[in-house]
Amino acid sequence: MIENQMRDFRIKKLEELKNLKLEIYGRRFLKTNISEVKEEGNFKIAGRIMSIRAHGNASFADIVDSTGKIQVYFRKDIIGKENYEIFKKIDIGDIIGLEGEVFKTKTGEKTILVKNFTILSKSLRPLPEKWHGLRDVEIRFRKRYLDLIMNESVKDIFKKRVEILRYIREFLNSKGFVEVETPMMHPIPGGAEARPFITYHNSLDIELYLRIAPELYLKKLLVGNFEKIYEINRSFRNEGISTLHNPEFTMLELYSAYGDYEEMIEITEGLICFLSDKIFGSNTFEYQGKKIDLTSPWKKIKYTDIFKEIGISNFRDEKIVDKKIEEYNIEIENDDTIFDKLEKIFKKKIQPLLINPTFIVGYPVEISPLAKIAKDDPTITERFELFIGGIEIANAYSELNDPIEQLKRFEEKFKDVDDKKKKIDYDFIEALEYGMPPAGGLGIGIDRLVMLFTNSCSIREVIFFPLLKPKNE
């Protein structure tokens, strides 16, 4: 614990106040929201003191609560000598409750003339400086509460995040989807390709994995006759951290029985346009200086065609792909498959150009182990990924519901893995064998969606407490 002079002063004031038999860390306080204080009348409010302008026997202070800010005025001749002495021991950062009459100052500012007040919480540490606020990025993330107190725009981002989540639920509920919860601790990590976090259950004596995706459990619910379901919650991936990746992140997954990926396109467009309308009142907005237009219908490009456009006539021809890798000066790993290489070309050359919403459709079956193959081409799947502002936002497909085909895909995927029996989720296959209806499935990265709608350049700006290394003092 860091001790410093300013904290000592505040501890001293705290002791002095306690000696007056005052309860400094208070209790329930019935109050009016500051935003609801009228132009005249008597009001009880509570909040944090953000500044004090003392004038000897009278003082102004600014008080904020979650709804707004208001000036209050303490006068010795109104509250009395003893109470004014107590007021003088109040510091910036303290939380107080007060009651008083609204009036207008000479300059016309709405102000509450305090009749009585009570300290509800004493702050022992000084807040960051009032003009510049808190800028240090590391402190902003480690002590997000200070960031939220000091930086209005940060608070606005998180308020908007809350709104977006509420509107997503509103939209999906109105379409007959029900919200469900499935396990976050999985005996076998599935539904995506990432490395999992490993944990351990003591009394069962088993290893468990924090889920990398809820997909397989949600599909078991389709088997269980749920038809339209969604889950909005955390997934965990033990991978690198970047402006687009936090180890724990929030994903929406949605399944619609008897639907397909075309239906998912409709839902995705509908949902994101609905959100844009609610947030901006418009279907255009700006992201990082780029104008984004959500006017329907959104562009669709076939996976094969994007590579044809840059001269890869057959994306399964490794020689052509290798030539492009060299031409674009892209670094590759020894164990990169042709699809890894294609992905790298896509990320470097195509993705940054996908500013307006664009569906890339028809991904190869090799990299889509849970998706149904296209009707007219067994090498590709009924699948899309959605890009907006150069960011991957969504991934969806017609769900593979053929258990024999699904098992084959798993076996193919894990053919080079030693203990593939441990990797393949036979419970899931068994569920499919009871019969899963054809279905469309969709995953949307909620954090990234919030980034778009709040014009944030990093995922850390839209997650209250992004993961940082602990700092030893």
Place this chain on the structure above:
RNA sequence: GGGCCGCUAGCUCACCAGGCAGAGCACCGCCCUUUUAAGGCGGGGGUAGCAGGUUCGAGUCCUGCGCGGCCUACCA
């Protein structure tokens, strides 16, 4: 994992020509009953991220480490 940048008072930042470590806000004391970046006078506060090295002398130069940011890579 690699590259670049940052780390100085509670906060925001100077000082970098190697020569006593500074400012504003915040804080403490005094004055002040309509201020709002209130004002006036006086004052306190520092292991310059950490550890080494070079030097008569290091916040400043060098090396290593830590934490963070950006880029890159990994990762659908």
